[in-house]
Amino acid sequence: MKHAKSIAYLRQLCCSGLSKEVVIPEFLRAIQAVIPSGSNTFSGWNESIIPTYFILENAIADLDASELIPVIISAFFTPERTNSFVGWFITHPTLTDSKILDRNFYKTDFYNLIFRPYDQHHSLLTLVWINGKPVGTINLFRPRHQKPFNTREQNLMPQLLPYISHALQAPDDKSIQYSETGSSGLMIMTVQGQIELMSYQAKNLLALACHPTLTANGRSEEAEMLAKLAQLCRNLDTIFQGKHAAPPSWSYTNSRGRFIFCAHWLNKQNNEPGGFIGMTIEHQEPLTLKILRALQALPLSTMQKEVALLLAQGFSNEKIGEHLHIKNTTVKDHLNKIFIKLDIHHREELLPKLLVLEKQCVDVAISIVK
Template identity: 55%
Template structure:
């Protein structure tokens, strides 16, 4: 067990995050970002496994747009079934894996996958730990650091396996929970013509398209596929551009908007005409993209910033889900008077007066 760590509040955040009951991809992606406050790291990845120990999909703790120009398929070609089975044999005897030369070959740092992918992503030092369900490995949790940073120390190596049960819990969550989404403030602009051809895009639009296209990254995904939206997404974008043009001609068409939900959130697309500097029609269409995320996730992040104790964060989350004080007491196995005291303290710390203000 984790004994009195200095970052116990951050560890509690990871635990509560993985117990939200949300889609596993969005929870694990947030976990990969948040775990940096527990074990300093960056560009972290969780890779799901197929039996017996074969790579399946990568869940990224960073934007897929960062790998759009990298030959990521080289990683899958390098991590052959033989290398993966050697990895499985290693994990049968050791809780973590930090030295690629032990099982991936002493020439690892001169290979193409390292120099063209891992090094470009500042993934020089790494710390891998397997994630188990019912005694079987179902994922690999990988934390990374750049070459100029220190390798992961013994304390960090002993801490990571204690965090993997949270990932295991998130992987086992069902997708049946009704999710309420809210705005994140993230938006971008695509510039298209009436034929639906993409002419320009803002940096934020490029990032949001990457999230919309690739909530997870297939291990054999080719780099060429990451540079443009897949056909079904392009078809939808072209359709809302056509709808706008048809409406402009005075004919009947569906509204020039569309929303799309995947494991990274809900993406709202809305098309509108762009005029040139002289206010004359330009024949170009602007498509705004907005990202909405689960309200519970955004609330948990906000509560973390207020430094609420873990139990008060749990109470606040249950309030947001509409539970009464009595139901919260039953859920958390605490007395009603204790619940009311927590609610009072939460209202004071957050400077709110009603449950609806959460």
């Protein structure tokens, strides 16, 4: 199959044990290699079959939009529309015609305030079930100028549903190991903490830190976040006045990863007073996710990728064998083949190489989005 490796990655991702807040955004991004789409989303439902939380492929940098979207979606799904929606999926695997929900769908606030601004014209919706109960929808989108989703694509999505359901049930891992480096951005701020300029990446990372998951009843952490960053600016200014203050750096962790904020003094070229502060933001994702991304594109068999994943996480040969239920001699055989294919000679070389490959892949993806 043309997309066999990409589908294998999606399955491995869903079975990685990472939380749904980490897995689902990566799934929405990675599925585009199999089903061309964009601005994809997941809508989570409560026991009353009402949308209550939303996980997006990309964070929404507009605070007003991030608070408005959950409210509009929840209001749209009246009991009548919800019953019609669920009833459709009893006999159909996917939904591609939004007018089934409402024949005037393209005149509703749902379409004109949410779908239309992001050019989400063509849709492919699949209902996700756990133990016979609907728990949410995977929503893939295409802009108006592209073709609707074809029959092959509609038939493929239901095949991945069991893996998505598995990912949604993964327990929260309190002992996540994060990568020491990640994507970063820069904000230019005043000494008082007001943002003057912001890079494209910083805008998205700040949004991800403020509202990693959209909820119908939740609120953004933006006000608290900006207050904390303003304090870092004041701390740095105090230090440059020769006084004591806390270090101008801060580590914040939410369901999407760890965010490191650090303030740096910026002097004006003419040495005039009133300099600016550069605030860097670094997003450190779970190490397992970065390793999985890097392994996806490598010429390794499925079992070799499993072995490489465990090896990069620091497992010994014996622990790898126990985890994968294979003999120690088989582990050594896989390791030899991995070393040859990746042109490395020691196990300590594997993780640094994978992280370099992963960064290259992410940089390419970011340049395409820009």
